[in-house]
Amino acid sequence: MHMADALLSPAVGGIMWVASAGTIAYCSSKVRKEMDNSKIPLMGVLGAFIFAAQMINFSIPVTGSSGHLGGGLILTILLGPHAAFLSIASVLVVQALFFADGGLLALGCNIFNLGFFPAFIAFPLIYKKIICNQATPTRISTASIIAAIFGLQLGAFGVVLETVSSGVSSLPFSTFVAMMQPIHLAIGMVEGVVTASVVTFVYKARPEIMQSAMESRQIGNHPIKNVVIAFLVAALITGGFVSWFASKDPDGLEWAITKVTGQEELYGQGHGLHATLTALQKRIAFLPDYSFRKKDEARMEAPVAETVHTIQTAQTEQNTKSHDKKLGTSVAGVVGGLMTLGLTFLIGLILKRVNKTTAAKDAI
Amino acid sequence: MASIHNAVLDLKKLDLLANGNSTIHRLDARAKVLVTLVFTLCVVSYNRYELTALFPFFIFPIVIISLAGLPPLFILKKIALLCPFVLAVGIFNPVFDRTILLQLGPLGISGGWISFASILARSALTVGAAFILVGVTGFTAVCQALERLGMPQVFAVQLLFLYRYIFVLTEESGRASRARELRSCGKKGLEMSSFASMTGHLLLRTWQRAERIHMAMLARGFTGEFHASRTSCFGAPEIRFILIWTALFIFLRFQNVSLLLGSCITRLIQ
Amino acid sequence: MSHHIVEVRNLRHVYSDGTVAIKDVSFIITHGESVGIIGANGAGKSTLLQHLNGSLEPTGGSIHIGHTPLSKGTLPDIRRTVGMVFQDPDDQLFMPTVFDDVAFGPLNLGFTPSDVEQRVTEVLELVGAGHLRDKPPYHLSGGEKRRVAIATVLSMSPDILVMDEPTNGIDPFARRQLIKLMKDFKHTRIVTSHDLDMVLELCGRVIVLHEGEVWADGTPLEIFGNSELLAQCRLEKPLSMQDCPICGAKRIPA
Ligand SMILES: Nc1ncnc2c1ncn2[C@@H]1O[C@H](COP(=O)(O)OP(=O)(O)OP(=O)(O)O)[C@@H](O)[C@H]1O
Ligand SMILES: [Mg+2]
Numbered sequence: 087m088h089m090a091d092a093l094l095s096p097a098v099g100g101i102m103w104v105a106s107a108g109t110i111a112y113c114s115s116k117v118r119k120e121m122d123n124s125k126i127p128l129m130g131v132l133g134a135f136i137f138a139a140q141m142i143n144f145s146i147p148v149t150g151s152s153g154h155l156g157g158g159l160i161l162t163i164l165l166g167p168h169a170a171f172l173s174i175a176s177v178l179v180v181q182a183l184f185f186a187d188g189g190l191l192a193l194g195c196n197i198f199n200l201g202f203f204p205a206f207i208a209f210p211l212i213y214k215k216i217i218c219n220q221a222t223p224t225r226i227s228t229a230s231i232i233a234a235i236f237g238l239q240l241g242a243f244g245v246v247l248e249t250v251s252s253g254v255s256s257l258p259f260s261t262f263v264a265m266m267q268p269i270h271l272a273i274g275m276v277e278g279v280v281t282a283s284v285v286t287f288v289y290k291a292r293p294e295i296m297q298s299a300m301e302s303r304q305i306g307n308h309p310i311k312n313v314v315i316a317f318l319v320a321a322l323i324t325g326g327f328v329s330w331f332a333s334k335d336p337d338g339l340e341w342a343i344t345k346v347t348g349q350e351e352l353y354g355q356g357h358g359l360h361a362t363l364t365a366l367q368k369r370i371a372f373l374p375d376y377s378f379r380k381k382d383e384a385r386m387e388a389p390v391a392e393t394v395h396t397i398q399t400a401q402t403e404q405n406t407k408s409h410d411k412k413l414g415t416s417v418a419g420v421v422g423g424l425m426t427l428g429l430t431f432l433i434g435l436i437l438k439r440v441n442k443t444t445a446a447k448d449a450i
Numbered sequence: 451m452a453s454i455h456n457a458v459l460d461l462k463k464l465d466l467l468a469n470g471n472s473t474i475h476r477l478d479a480r481a482k483v484l485v486t487l488v489f490t491l492c493v494v495s496y497n498r499y500e501l502t503a504l505f506p507f508f509i510f511p512i513v514i515i516s517l518a519g520l521p522p523l524f525i526l527k528k529i530a531l532l533c534p535f536v537l538a539v540g541i542f543n544p545v546f547d548r549t550i551l552l553q554l555g556p557l558g559i560s561g562g563w564i565s566f567a568s569i570l571a572r573s574a575l576t577v578g579a580a581f582i583l584v585g586v587t588g589f590t591a592v593c594q595a596l597e598r599l600g601m602p603q604v605f606a607v608q609l610l611f612l613y614r615y616i617f618v619l620t621e622e623s624g625r626a627s628r629a630r631e632l633r634s635c636g637k638k639g640l641e642m643s644s645f646a647s648m649t650g651h652l653l654l655r656t657w658q659r660a661e662r663i664h665m666a667m668l669a670r671g672f673t674g675e676f677h678a679s680r681t682s683c684f685g686a687p688e689i690r691f692i693l694i695w696t697a698l699f700i701f702l703r704f705q706n707v708s709l710l711l712g713s714c715i716t717r718l719i720q
Numbered sequence: 721m722s723h724h725i726v727e728v729r730n731l732r733h734v735y736s737d738g739t740v741a742i743k744d745v746s747f748i749i750t751h752g753e754s755v756g757i758i759g760a761n762g763a764g765k766s767t768l769l770q771h772l773n774g775s776l777e778p779t780g781g782s783i784h785i786g787h788t789p790l791s792k793g794t795l796p797d798i799r800r801t802v803g804m805v806f807q808d809p810d811d812q813l814f815m816p817t818v819f820d821d822v823a824f825g826p827l828n829l830g831f832t833p834s835d836v837e838q839r840v841t842e843v844l845e846l847v848g849a850g851h852l853r854d855k856p857p858y859h860l861s862g863g864e865k866r867r868v869a870i871a872t873v874l875s876m877s878p879d880i881l882v883m884d885e886p887t888n889g890i891d892p893f894a895r896r897q898l899i900k901l902m903k904d905f906k907h908t909r910i911v912t913s914h915d916l917d918m919v920l921e922l923c924g925r926v927i928v929l930h931e932g933e934v935w936a937d938g939t940p941l942e943i944f945g946n947s948e949l950l951a952q953c954r955l956e957k958p959l960s961m962q963d964c965p966i967c968g969a970k971r972i973p974a
Contacts, residue, residue: 090536091576092569096495114602123674126604127667127814128660130611131619135656138619139649141455142627145641155649164653176609180616183584183592184461189576190583191490254498254569255539256547256562262539280649283642287650294736295657420554422712423502430505434512434522441472441516465856590816590856610816617858618810662811665775669804670876671796671828 088181089196089245091189095252102248103194109202110175113168121169129173132161136177139284155284156277158204158241159234163213163285164295167205174201195248199241208237221296223286230285231278238274242266458620460528464581467520468588473687474518479587479595481688485695486583492699493575498543498565499551502708504572510695511578518586525585529578540569589613607676615659623652724751724801724879724908725786726772732780733767733932741767743932744781749925754902754909756919756940759929760954765912766807768929769884772910773802785880800829803878807885809869813857818849818868821857825876843871848897863890870898880908887915916958920944928953 091099117125136157157177162170175197181187188196216229246266250259289296468475474482489510496503515522547562584592590610597606626648726749733742741764749755757765770776771783774795783790785798806812815821822840831839844850847867857865866886873881881902887895895918902909902922913919919926919940926943928936930953936943943949944957956962963970 088535090573091490091494092536092573093539094494096491099494110605111602114604118602118604118674123672124661124664126608127611127663128657130608131615131656131660131663133608133612134615134619135653137458137616138623138656139652141620141623142645142649142652172605172608173612176605176612179609180589180613183580183589184464185457189490189573190487190580191494191576249539254565254572256498256543256545256565257539258546261542261546279642280645283646284649284653287646288653291650291654292657292736420502420712421715422708422710423505425711425715426502426505426708427508430509430512433509434516437513438516438519441519462859466859469854611814614814614816614856614858659811662806662808663814665770666806666812666814667824669773669775669799669802670825670872671800672824673796673828675828677827 088178088187089192089199089248090187091191093249093252093254094192094195095254096191098248098252099191099194101194102198103191106175106194106197106201109171109206110197113171116168117172125165125169129165129169130176132164133173133177133180136161137180155280156234156238156273158200159208159213159230159237159277160281160284162205162209163230163281164288167209170209171201171205174205195244199244199248203240203244204233204237207240208233212236221289221293223289226286226289227282230282231275234278234281235271235274238270238277239267242270455620455624458616461616463524464584465588467585468591470519470586472518472586474514474586476687477691478684478688479591480598480684481691482583482587483592483595483599485692486579488696488699489579490576492703493572493579495703496568496572498568499561501564501568501571502712503702503706504568504575506702506707507575507699509698511575511582514582514586518582520582520585525578525581528581529574536569536573540566543569603676611663618659619652619656622655626652725749725784726880726908726910727784727787728768728771728781729784730781731768731771731778731783733764733771733776734779741932742771745929745932745934746781747927747934747937749908749910751908752906753925754923755911756923756926757910757912757929758914758916758919758926758955759912763929763953764932765929766884769804769882769910769912772880772882773799773804775804800876801878802880802882803873803876805866805870805873805881805883805886807888809862809865810857812869812872813860813865816856818844818852818855818857818860821868822871822875825872829876839875840871843874844868846874847871847901848894863894866890867894867898870901878907880910881905882910884912885914886911887913887918916944916955917960920958920960928955930954 117129136155139155142155158170158174161173164170165173178187178193178196178200182189182193182196213229213233216232217225243263243266246259246262249255249257250262255262285296489507493504493507511525514520515525543566544560544562547565548560550558551561551564552559587595590613593601593606593609593613597603630644630648728748729746731742731745732740734740745764745768757768759765767776771778771790772785774783774790785794785801788794788798790798813821815824819840822843823836826836826839840853841850844853847870849864849867849871852860852864852868857868860868866889870883870886883902886898886902890898895915899918899922902911909922911919911922923940926936926938926940927934928943928949935953936946936949944961947957950956
């Protein structure tokens with residue numbers, strides 16, 4: 087359930103990037119200050135362990151399918167929240183760069199969904215509470231399973247919120263939630279059982295390993311941490327709300343903006359810097375002009391379109407005038423699209439040729 | 451298991467690609483990271499029904515692939531393994547969004563299909579850009595660039611540790627899995643108890659290895675500080691690279707070149 | 721140069737799981753000596769070596785390097801003096817490239833970048849790994865890894881070189897190179913190995929470890945001549961001291 091660039095809007099992606107980068111910075115300074123530096127290679131090597139462990143599959147009884155170790159919870163149990171968050175984040179960085187999981191922008195979402203929830207919510211609020219300083223195999227198992235399920239549910243919900251608020255997918259919120267949560271209930275149970283079995287094994291073999299993470303600082307005692315968490319939650323909510331609003335009801339957002347900023351501010355002078363900025367804003371906004379726009383919407387946009395004389399919007403305007411022309415633009419779009427694709431490939435081929443010949447010349 | 455194993459092989463391959471010595475390879479990693487970020491941002495900033503305007507963006511991966519001499523088929527194959535989640539979510543767009551947005555003669559194409567196609571195009575562009583970045587830069591250099599751009603050092607260092615030991619540990623767990631298969635007489639699945647002990651042992655060995663690595667670091671005077679040994683220069687070629695590509699991306703973002711080209715052609719024909 | 725004396729007094733080490741790896745070991749190694757520590761698998765060789773640079777803490781007894789007792793305060797200095805090559809080179813090569821790895825130590829010692837550059841080039845040439853400089857460690861073969869691991873230690877110019885099974889898994893040519901390299905090293909050398917021929921060739925003194933205790937300590941000829949001792953300690957004569965395996969001809973005693 088890795089989030090992907092293709093489903094994200096820059097606003098949501100950006101907010102999650104800031105949230106994750108902030109948490110990484112916070113955890114890094116924490117690790118640097120409070121832990122002995124033996125944790126540094128340990129974090130990295132355990133991250134690599136997650137990849138290695140995923141090569142070992144076990145068969146889930148009855149279903150005939152197979153499962154493997156998930157990353158977040160076990161790393162947190164072994165390393166404690168701060169170090170684990172960094173470790174999980176680095177696993178996700180490698181996945182984003184090499185395994186086609188997501189992409190660069192979605193990294194922020196993924197780190198948050200798969201790192202923040204297990205490390206800073208499920209572990210302190212559930213796992214530790216259940217263990218309650220008396221680690222026994224039964225307690226460890228119960229705690230791991232419940233914490234894994236809880237963490238994954240939150241993560242899945244995060245994916246739903248991010249996807250829906252980005253507005254690239256047309257999946258309605260309710261349908262998406264109804265799909266994601268049960269699937270992740272099953273995944274969470276498997277991950278919980280697997281985590282529990284490995285953790286109990288390690289606990290029996292080397293109990294002192296587990297001790298160190300449990301002893302790591304209590305959550306909630308640190309004012310800084312509260313501030314960070316408050317900030318993150320606020321960012322999440324505002325980001326989610328604004329973007330959701332934008333995708334659901336673009337005119338509503340415009341209305342809200344005019345209310346807040348005043349009409350003149352937005353649609354002020356029709357030239358100069360302000361117009362350029364307005365144009366820029368319109369272009370980069372989470373919801374720029376639709377190029378396949380319905381009639382009435384396009385007409386509402388007319389005042390803006392007039393200030394921004396670009397060929398494309400001019401064409402959109404023309405579209406509204408006659409149905410015939412609209413067909414024309416669609417064809418133009420299709421033809422142009424295909425031609426552009428062809429051209430780009432051609433350029434690539436030519437460059438390759440040129441490159442080869444120059445390389446050959448260099449060789450001589 | 452096979453998938454991770456293959457992924458690790460691909461990892462090595464991508465890593466070897468980064469050893470190339472083209473003009474693109476020689477650029478400072480920071481320039482490439484920044485350009486890739488701008489590219490990704492521009493691509494995802496379109497609304498969901500935008501399709502044709504995305505096409506000109508293919509110029510970036512294609513030009514870089516040819517200038518850097520990356521194997522196009524390998525990259526294509528990796529992109530084709532598009533994240534299944536994207537497909538799974540995207541395919542619902544045609545289901546929920548049936549407003550006809552495009553009439554091609556008798557054929558009406560719904561907004562859902564257009565946005566689905568748009569999702570695929572975005573996915574190919576963004577994922578491709580990430581692969582290409584690693585292919586022309588190398589993981590290590592990407593990490594070091596990110597560190598120079600402000601990523602905390604602790605994080606950068608343990609990213610490098612992770613990358614270094616992926617190879618050692620996946621080999622180790624591959625050996626363990628093979629050894630088990632050889633003794634399991636064709637039985638496919640692994641029960642929970644043996645799974646736990648196999649994974650647990652791997653974990654304990656990993657832990658000991660981390661302890662030994664730490665000793666090796668201490669033995670060589672490690673005190674918690676990592677010292678940079680290389681100084682790379684961020685000069686004119688890098689600035690040129692960033693300026694040219696960013697300008698192009700912004701131009702493409704503002705100007706639907708596909709549509710422009712298409713309307714010129716159709717007008718000519720008329 | 722008495723500061724290169726290695727003195728181990730009544731060393732004892734018990735692992736956290738209760739395994740007594742070293743029972744009671746004492747010896748003194750003076751400057752310039754080349755000492756081989758041999759013994760069966762699990763005899764405690766690696767455990768013993770790891771005490772020499774403070775990687776493991778003694779459960780009992782003490783270590784002195786050049787009359788300085790090994791303790792938390794003296795550790796940084798002692799680690800700089802004692803260069804240790806680990807049994808598994810993968811543990812020792814943790815940086816992104818060979819160059820970075822060899823440069824890690826000198827950088828920590830505060831060398832200037834140009835000094836580091838020069839030093840790295842020197843030691844890589846010395847171990848015959850100059851061409852590997854820009855490779856990442858995971859693209860190296862086993863023997864190449866070992867040579868680079870040795871380079872990482874030599875780059876710190878240690879006064880005492882400690883190696884755990886250095887010839888393990890390297891080809892005959894590289895082994896030969898390595899033996900020459902160790903012969904050229906002018907300071908104290910301590911080596912563990914199952915390569916008894918190398919020990920015979922390289923070491924002026926052999927310590928036999930068995931189940932965590934010193935069973936013998938003497939010249940190679942004394943030790944390898946004592947068949948009873950060797951059998952008890954699950955060892956045998958070096959091949960070069962055995963009769964010819966093909967024609968059965970007796971070896972002419974040296
Ligand atoms: N981390 C550890 N925890 C518990 N016991 C250990 C540990 N490392 C080693 N031992 C035990 O200590 C004893 C000595 O081990 P050591 O590694 O020193 O042997 P060695 O002489 O180096 O053997 P080899 O020739 O196989 O390398 C062995 O019985 C081993 O099982
Ligand atoms: Mg050993």
